[in-house]
Amino acid sequence: MTPSLISRIHQFVGQEVQLQGWAFNFRSSGKIFFLQLRDGSARVQIVYSKADVSEETWSALESLRLESSVRVFGRVKEDARAPSGFELDGLGLEIISIAADEYPIGKKDHGPDFLLDNRHLWLRSEKQWAVQRVRDTIIMATYNYFHENDFVKFDTPILTPTSCEGTTELFEMDYFDMGKGEPEAVNVGTGKAYLSQSGQLYLEAGIMSLGRAFDFGPVFRAEKSKTRRHLTEFWMMDAEAAFVEHVENMQIQEGLICRIVHDVLANCQHELKVLERDTKPLEAVQAPFVHMTHQEAIAKLRELGSDIGDMDDLGADDETILTQQFDRPIFIEKYPAAVKAFYMKRDPLNPEFVLNNDMLAPEGYGEIIGGSQREDDYETLLQRMHEHNLAIEPFQWYLDLRKYGSVPHSGFGYGLERITAWMCGLQHIRETIPFPRLINRLTP
Ligand code: 4AD
Ligand code: MG
Numbered sequence: 001m002t003p004s005l006i007s008r009i010h011q012f013v014g015q016e017v018q019l020q021g022w023a024f025n026f027r028s029s030g031k032i033f034f035l036q037l038r039d040g041s042a043r044v045q046i047v048y049s050k051a052d053v054s055e056e057t058w059s060a061l062e063s064l065r066l067e068s069s070v071r072v073f074g075r076v077k078e079d080a081r082a083p084s085g086f087e088l089d090g091l092g093l094e095i096i097s098i099a100a101d102e103y104p105i106g107k108k109d110h111g112p113d114f115l116l117d118n119r120h121l122w123l124r125s126e127k128q129w130a131v132q133r134v135r136d137t138i139i140m141a142t143y144n145y146f147h148e149n150d151f152v153k154f155d156t157p158i159l160t161p162t163s164c165e166g167t168t169e170l171f172e173m174d175y176f177d178m179g180k181g182e183p184e185a186v187n188v189g190t191g192k193a194y195l196s197q198s199g200q201l202y203l204e205a206g207i208m209s210l211g212r213a214f215d216f217g218p219v220f221r222a223e224k225s226k227t228r229r230h231l232t233e234f235w236m237m238d239a240e241a242a243f244v245e246h247v248e249n250m251q252i253q254e255g256l257i258c259r260i261v262h263d264v265l266a267n268c269q270h271e272l273k274v275l276e277r278d279t280k281p282l283e284a285v286q287a288p289f290v291h292m293t294h295q296e297a298i299a300k301l302r303e304l305g306s307d308i309g310d311m312d313d314l315g316a317d318d319e320t321i322l323t324q325q326f327d328r329p330i331f332i333e334k335y336p337a338a339v340k341a342f343y344m345k346r347d348p349l350n351p352e353f354v355l356n357n358d359m360l361a362p363e364g365y366g367e368i369i370g371g372s373q374r375e376d377d378y379e380t381l382l383q384r385m386h387e388h389n390l391a392i393e394p395f396q397w398y399l400d401l402r403k404y405g406s407v408p409h410s411g412f413g414y415g416l417e418r419i420t421a422w423m424c425g426l427q428h429i430r431e432t433i434p435f436p437r438l439i440n441r442l443t444p
Contacts, residue, residue: 023066035048119435131420132434240409290331294333330362
């Protein structure tokens with residue numbers, strides 16, 4: 001019999017096939033046995049009739065327990081009532097491994113802690129399956145968009161001697177005795193390394209070779225934030241481009257997000273249905289996105305009753321309120337320099353502000369992208385580093401980029417889990433990553 005994935009059985013209508021997967025549900029009338037099988041590619045029902053199968057097959061069916069792994073033999077037929085349009089007439093069944101009794105995840109509602117404790121099993125549930133497939137589509141859309149727009153994948157390091165986004169969020173670790181007792185050494189004599197918060201600074205070195213580059217990998221933030229938007233380990237995509245300034249930087253971001261939404265809608269209709277995601281708000285995500293400056297955002301928030309100060313950063317609640325005013329993403333541009341990172345270039349028209357943007361996703365999802373034009377002048381950048389009390393020595397290589405053929409350049413980074421949560425319509429980003437790391441969770 002032809003081995004097949006469930007997702008491909010439409011090619012074998014009327015033929016006998018062999019499937020391999022897990023029994024996620026079953027029921028029996030004593031004469032007819034309905035087996036629900038999933039193999040990762042899709043789900044399908046196999047209907048066995050006691051009169052038509054061998055005694056071995058029937059007793060194997062009767063011995064089944066939830067989540068046992070099995071090999072199924074059957075004939076494919078079209079069935080308009082089946083969710084996929086297909087069903088199998090069961091001919092045989094082999095048990096590969098019988099599951100232990102009482103699969104922990106039942107049909108009743110479990111609390112989030114129970115599900116997270118059983119994350120290794122919860123991942124098999126249909127919604128979790130759908131989330132991972134949407135996540136995969138976002139990753140693919142990102143790679144395709146960048147490769148079609150002349151960006152090269154550039155892998156930045158995870159072990160670093162310095163911070164990128166601010167020292168309060170750094171995970172610190174011992175790094176042999178590197179630099180110990182050597183005050184001149186790169187990491188100034190501490191024997192410490194830090195887990196990367198973003199590959200951006202290294203990507204800036206990469207584009208001086210490749211012109212346009214992006215990275216994609218895990219980053220780490222020791223933030224004590226216990227919110228539905230924060231993980232301590234998450235996946236970031238950073239992009240960077242030489243000769244690109246603030247406005248073009250936002251055009252690249254807009255193109256990327258449109259591409260992601262398009263590909264998710266084109267390839268994940270079934271997954272979105274499983275997730276009960278209303279696709280109308282996603283269909284509304286079209287260029288041009290909304291633009292407003294930080295100052296305009298503050299004015300709008302005050303209009304809506306907030307008492308936020310002129311030079312305050314936007315909090316999660318402020319972002320939520322703003323995104324509820326529009327049906328598409330919002331670029332918030334030109335934040336006060338005081339609330340942003342040292343590397344952002346000042347706005348020449350108003351140097352208290354920087355040439356940056358956050359992108360806020362609609363429906364209350366809030367910040368999904370942070371980006372900016374970078375300071376490209378050696379002396380100015382040095383000055384900023386002093387203002388931020390950064391040790392100069394570990395950043396000398398970064399300053400060097402401004403010494404040898406500096407060019408205007410810009411970039412941005414997105415949080416994969418935040419975009420996945422938005423696409424899937426999830427309330428909390430912990431479900432978007434296979435094994436979430438939170439301030440109070442490191443297992444399984
Ligand atoms: O805004 P952030 O901190 O920007 C940077 O790290 C820049 N160096 C990126 C760049 O310009 N190349 O982080 C970028 C994005 C945020 O917009 C958000 O989507 C996500 O990363 N993010 C988080 N996602 C989950 N958990 C956290 N703790 C996150 N912190 C940031
Ligand atoms: Mg940010």
